[in-house]
Amino acid sequence: MGAALPARQREVAQALRAFLPARAVLYEEEDTRPYECDGLTAYRQLPMVVALPETEEQVQRVLKTCSSMKIPVVPRGAGTGLSGGALPPGDGVLLSMAKFMRVLRIDPQSRVAVVQPGVRNAAISDIAAPFGLYYAPDPSSQIACTIGGNVSENSGGVHCLKYGLTVHNVLRMRGYTAAGEPLEVGCEAPDAPGYDLLALAIGSEGMLMVVTEVTVKLLPKPQNARVIMASFDDVERAGQAVADIIAAGIIPAGLEMMDRPATHAVEQFVGAGYDLAAAAILLCESDGSAEEVDEEVGRMKAVLERSGATRMTVSRDEAERLKFWSGRKAAFPAMGRISPDYYCMDGTIPRKRLGEVLNFIAAMEKKYALRCPNVFHAGDGNLHPLILFDANNAGELHRTEQFAAEVLEKCIAVGGTITGEHGVGVEKINQMCAQFGAGELEIFLGIKRAFDAAGLLNPGKAVPTLARCGEYRGFRVGGGKPAHSELPRF
Amino acid sequence: MSLQALQDRIREAAGRGTALRLRGGGSKDFYGNAPRGEILDTRAYAGVVAYEPTELVVTARCGTSLLELEETLREKGQFLPFEPPHFGAAATVGGCVAAGLSGPRRAASGAVRDFLLGTKLIDGRGNVLVFGGQVMKNVAGYDVSRLLAGSLGTLGLIAEASIKVLPRPPAEATLQLRMTEERALEALNRWAGQPLPVSASAWHDGELGMRLSGSEAGVRAAAAKIGGEAVPEAQAAAFWQGVREQSAPFFAGEEPLWRLAVPPATPPLRLPGRQMIEWGGGLRWLKSGADGQAIREAAQRARGHATLFRVDRRSGEAFSPLDPLQMRLHRELKAAFDPAGILNPGRLYVQL
Numbered sequence: 036m037g038a039a040l041p042a043r044q045r046e047v048a049q050a051l052r053a054f055l056p057a058r059a060v061l062y063e064e065e066d067t068r069p070y071e072c073d074g075l076t077a078y079r080q081l082p083m084v085v086a087l088p089e090t091e092e093q094v095q096r097v098l099k100t101c102s103s104m105k106i107p108v109v110p111r112g113a114g115t116g117l118s119g120g121a122l123p124p125g126d127g128v129l130l131s132m133a134k135f136m137r138v139l140r141i142d143p144q145s146r147v148a149v150v151q152p153g154v155r156n157a158a159i160s161d162i163a164a165p166f167g168l169y170y171a172p173d174p175s176s177q178i179a180c181t182i183g184g185n186v187s188e189n190s191g192g193v194h195c196l197k198y199g200l201t202v203h204n205v206l207r208m209r210g211y212t213a214a215g216e217p218l219e220v221g222c223e224a225p226d227a228p229g230y231d232l233l234a235l236a237i238g239s240e241g242m243l244m245v246v247t248e249v250t251v252k253l254l255p256k257p258q259n260a261r262v263i264m265a266s267f268d269d270v271e272r273a274g275q276a277v278a279d280i281i282a283a284g285i286i287p288a289g290l291e292m293m294d295r296p297a298t299h300a301v302e303q304f305v306g307a308g309y310d311l312a313a314a315a316i317l318l319c320e321s322d323g324s325a326e327e328v329d330e331e332v333g334r335m336k337a338v339l340e341r342s343g344a345t346r347m348t349v350s351r352d353e354a355e356r357l358k359f360w361s362g363r364k365a366a367f368p369a370m371g372r373i374s375p376d377y378y379c380m381d382g383t384i385p386r387k388r389l390g391e392v393l394n395f396i397a398a399m400e401k402k403y404a405l406r407c408p409n410v411f412h413a414g415d416g417n418l419h420p421l422i423l424f425d426a427n428n429a430g431e432l433h434r435t436e437q438f439a440a441e442v443l444e445k446c447i448a449v450g451g452t453i454t455g456e457h458g459v460g461v462e463k464i465n466q467m468c469a470q471f472g473a474g475e476l477e478i479f480l481g482i483k484r485a486f487d488a489a490g491l492l493n494p495g496k497a498v499p500t501l502a503r504c505g506e507y508r509g510f511r512v513g514g515g516k517p518a519h520s521e522l523p524r525f
Numbered sequence: 526m527s528l529q530a531l532q533d534r535i536r537e538a539a540g541r542g543t544a545l546r547l548r549g550g551g552s553k554d555f556y557g558n559a560p561r562g563e564i565l566d567t568r569a570y571a572g573v574v575a576y577e578p579t580e581l582v583v584t585a586r587c588g589t590s591l592l593e594l595e596e597t598l599r600e601k602g603q604f605l606p607f608e609p610p611h612f613g614a615a616a617t618v619g620g621c622v623a624a625g626l627s628g629p630r631r632a633a634s635g636a637v638r639d640f641l642l643g644t645k646l647i648d649g650r651g652n653v654l655v656f657g658g659q660v661m662k663n664v665a666g667y668d669v670s671r672l673l674a675g676s677l678g679t680l681g682l683i684a685e686a687s688i689k690v691l692p693r694p695p696a697e698a699t700l701q702l703r704m705t706e707e708r709a710l711e712a713l714n715r716w717a718g719q720p721l722p723v724s725a726s727a728w729h730d731g732e733l734g735m736r737l738s739g740s741e742a743g744v745r746a747a748a749a750k751i752g753g754e755a756v757p758e759a760q761a762a763a764f765w766q767g768v769r770e771q772s773a774p775f776f777a778g779e780e781p782l783w784r785l786a787v788p789p790a791t792p793p794l795r796l797p798g799r800q801m802i803e804w805g806g807g808l809r810w811l812k813s814g815a816d817g818q819a820i821r822e823a824a825q826r827a828r829g830h831a832t833l834f835r836v837d838r839r840s841g842e843a844f845s846p847l848d849p850l851q852m853r854l855h856r857e858l859k860a861a862f863d864p865a866g867i868l869n870p871g872r873l874y875v876q877l
Binding site for chain 2: 142143144145146147166167168188189191195196199200202203212216217218219222223224225226227228229230231232234235237238239242243255256257258278279281282284285286323324326327329330331383384385386387412414415416417450451452453454455456457458459463467470471472474475478479481482484485486497498
């Protein structure tokens, strides 16, 4: 260990080296640099030390060591998160769970898989496929993101209207509290006794426990699926069509909307065959047996037609269905092709307020002179406006953040929420002060204390302190303060 | 009754350190450990606050009659997908959420907590708090709403709940098959691994009832695949009602009623007494006077848990014991919500 290292860093690395091999404790800048940010690259921080344990016992010892040394710990999965939930602690240990890649058990009869947290989301479905089963939640990052990250964020995807979020598809988790005590939440039987600690831990953004094992529910793979691509010459009319489908008693397997700027961006990127003349398109999927799909597609087409669809194309085969979805799933990277940087928002609104919110976003585009294509999990009201900017242009990142803050507060004002599936992380910590009052925040802090009295697990994320909110509310009068002014900006 | 009146009552009780027994229609008084404390009747705080069928969400106050809520949904062709048991005409929405009990559709659709989107809670300090909302996806803050489902009022008074609802399936059919317990468990788990629209199952004494719900075409195709005898509609409705509300003959008799939750593919438990199996094998009702410890151990061996659901004279805990760390977390959570420990003390666990 280099003599030039600051004393605290050397001390922590040495303590971890007592039970971790040399390759599993990183502290030189060239080694820790890859961990400086997650999918939200605007926030970066070099971790003091990175630990890469391989066994549960090692995870426990990392936690116990850090707990006794009062060192913050931030767990990390694949680092695809979009809210900075895995932003490292400059004065602590980044705990990478990347080596927990084993599938421990697949039980086709009980339809569960027991996996380690570093197993990728899509890999679970791949392994279950020979049994005709799959894991339902499918975030767009599913080829890269891991189940450990999914349970931390309660990830969604494009099929959650019908099949639910992560919280609906996980039965049990095992792991450790911040102090290294072994904790199991949920169970493979229905309705575990006592409080639903599983529901509390899922989506807790790594604040309550470090997960080392996850039991997920596997569902039978629908035999068939077809998707309708429907064009509309007006965004609000497309929004109304979504309500009409649900009013007709149909719950589509997927129901997505993209506006014209979004379809144009992805069409250049993947050639999904979208109607570029449409003001908005809907992707409306039906799945089930051949008979069920035929019946439902017929009903959906009839509704869409009545709702003013100007064009409809039904996928003829699996290849075409996947092609239609490829555009939607590639929406974020596609923005990276047409703009040096983009900033993805994640508000959820009651669907009936869609027109109002889209008009508001259009007004914000003018106000801040920034473009903002929209992709929208229309079925569940989850918006992903993507603000395009260039961080090299002075002030654009700041304008982007103000733009985003206004949109999120609009989401709250119409009865929605600041985050549907990406999490609060560091990114939306200030907006938490707008979403919740002191009473709710005190309960959140009380929950945190129950699991992590010393506040060492992922500190500063997800739940703001009351003092921070007081400060934020004060600043807002004067007009906006960056979420983490102490961090270097990129 | 106003929200303020409920708050005042809780504040005042907290100040005096007086235990409060939160109670709606009292239809689930039998459930959990024996209730104690001064009754705080929630029935006067009633009414559907918001319901827009196309948003798939209904928001109702705690005292709202569960029957009336279901009727409101039925008028719009929708329903509560977790099919909560009422256990009496007086059942309320608040009690439904606090008890966290789900009915026959649980294995297919999910539990109460899966459909709970948001709550307005009065905590043990008398503060009104709002968690979650009316939208399908919401990851801002810890998911306190789902934590409240099944908390039996020990964390606060659930003053208002926003619940996701779904359209009623257009077609439904019930089939009856003669099967031994082993064969029924095998078949239930095999079918559950196939894309069949099974919405409920109940096995008792060699007879397996299967309910299919979905599109006309889907139900017809699945019925052909499963086989058995079609049960006429009215008879089928009465059968499932009997299972859901425990009015079926199986539930009669003096012996205690145990609720064993196990992984669905668990082989027959072979415990003394009579048994009804629901939820594709995941729920085993047992009418048995056998030793409670033995029953709990059998459930635990199967990686499940057992609840003493109904009993004439309660002694000991209703629910399976927690490990020491889980209990510590429960106590600290309880203290975070209800520092004076006045809300339904002991109802869930004696130490809470």
